[in-house]
Amino acid sequence: MRRFVSFFAGILAIILILWGISAGMTAQKDSGSTGKLVIYNWGDYIDPDLLDEFTAETGIQVDYQTFDSNESMYTKIKQGGTTYDIAVPSEYMISKMIEEGMLLPIDHSQITGMENLGEEFVDQSFDPANKYSIPYFWGTLGIIYNSSMVEEEPLEWEDLWKEEYRNKIMLIDGAREGMGIGLQTLGYSLNSNDPAQLQEAADKLYDLTPNIKAIVADEIKGYMIQEEAAVAVSFSGEASEMLDGNENLVYVVPSKGSNLWFDNIVIPKTAKNIDGAHAFITFMLRPENALRNAEYVGYSTPNNVAKDMLDEETREDQAFYPSGETLDNLEVYDNLGKELLGDYNDLYLQFKMYRK
Structure with a gap:
């Protein structure tokens, strides 16, 4: 009997050890998914200093990858393999990705700053009520x-x-x-x-x-x-x-x-760091960050508060605004x-x- 108890205790100990290793590996995996944000964007389409500041503020490391066309971006996300938490497609491609079930709805309760966007840039036909995307540049x-x-x-x-x-x-x-x-x-x-x-x-x-x-x-x-x-x-x-x-x-x-045209931020359905994606959207909706991004990239910002902070010559240029x-x-x-x-x-x- 004593041998049986000893044998059973040994088996139980092994099970507990294996469970602990498995739990540790899962925790490590989860930590990795929540500790890193994978962004898929056009080349040279963000002020790199903003990425560093986002990491410093949130502790979330950023893996920034680029594409050169909407079609290549669509194909890469459709095929899987690499998991992206944020992507920045154009309006017609957003519509296509919505139709094919490739995007997660934006949880508007997790983001702030939508009120900074001009009403002419939201609730567009390709994404009514901005259910799946947030304006980035136009x-x-x-x-x-x-x-x-x-x-x-x-x-x-x-x-x-x-x-x-x-x-x-x-x-x-x-x-x-x-x-x-x-x-x-x-x-x-x-x-x-x-x-x-x-x-x-x-x-x-x-x-x-x-x-x-x-x-x-x-x-x-x-x-x-x-x-x-x-x-x-x-x-x-x-x-x-x-x-x-x-x-x-x-x-x-x-x-x-x-x-x-619009380039909007979306969250692919296969995203792992969904909370981090929403945190990044909020970060980019801040007027001071949208301003710096517009000054770096040179494109028109949909953030009207940021636009008002641009120099007078730029914000009154009828060609770009x-x-x-x-x-x-x-x-x-x-x-x-x-x-x-x-x-x-x-x-x-x-x-x-x-x-x-």
């Missing part, structure tokens, strides 16, 4: 021109068709952007689903081909700074860098209509769905091939 699609190389300023999309700009325009390479310009020049929505309107927009683009010098992407910045072209179509964030590189460059937002009247004429890209987006892509590709 901007527009517009026209950059070299004041020393043009006689008449191109202020609206329709101006791009003028004979003066023959072989002088750099066009951003994107189906939504290209088709959107055609649609809005004709007075249609850049989210049109009318086949006749889409074909009319494509035909309008065909007429623009004599004025197009090149259809490019990131190369636009270098070309415009080096005065390789007189006019370009690109995004406000890219335009900000161009203006810094050449004092003759001017950026304008077509007042009759253009694209209003358009008037309410111009904002009313801007449209956000809707998630068109696979079939309709395919129609846009096909018509745009035909236009590019026609140009060649």
Whole structure:
């Protein structure tokens, strides 16, 4: 009997030891997940000092990783493997990720500072009531021109068709952007689903081909700074860098209509450090942090308290902080769905091939 008790006690001791090791490993794992925040963002899209200060304040270490397109970000999160606690996609991709169940709802009870955001930047069609995303930066699609190389300023999309700009325009390479310009020049929505309107927009683009010098992407910045072209179509964030590189460059937002884009903070469904993600959102909603971030990145902040703290020249620059009247004429890209987006892509590709 004594041997049996001794044997049983030994078995029990082994079980307790193994349980303790397992619990310790689990605790260590949990500690790691709550002690680190993995952020997936565009390259050079945050003031790195803010990340250090977030860690100093909260004790949460930050693993900052970058992507170069919404599509690559989507694919990486969809495939799994690396777990991200924070991501910063654009509006149309946010809509797609919501539809596919890839995002966690924001727990608004865990964050503060939403009142600092301008009402024009919240409750957008791609995320009503900001259930899944919080505005980070915003901007527009517009026209950059070299004041020393043009006689008449191109202020609206329709101006791009003028004979003066023959072989002088750099066009951003994107189906939504290209088709959107055609649609809005004709007075249609850049989210049109009318086949006749889409074909009319494509035909309008065909007429623009004599004025197009090149259809490019990131190369636009270098070309415009080096005065390789007189006019370009690109995004406000890219335009900000161009203006810094050449004092003759001017950026304008077509007042009759253009694209209003958003990059918002989201929490992927596979996130491990959910509390840390909410803490980071609150940290970035503070006006003083949003201000520093806007000054570092150079993009427009949706934080109106932070905007009021910018220097007067910046906050009153109509190119990067358009008037309410111009904002009313801007449209956000809707998630068109696979079939309709395919129609846009096909018509745009035909236009590019026609140009060649």
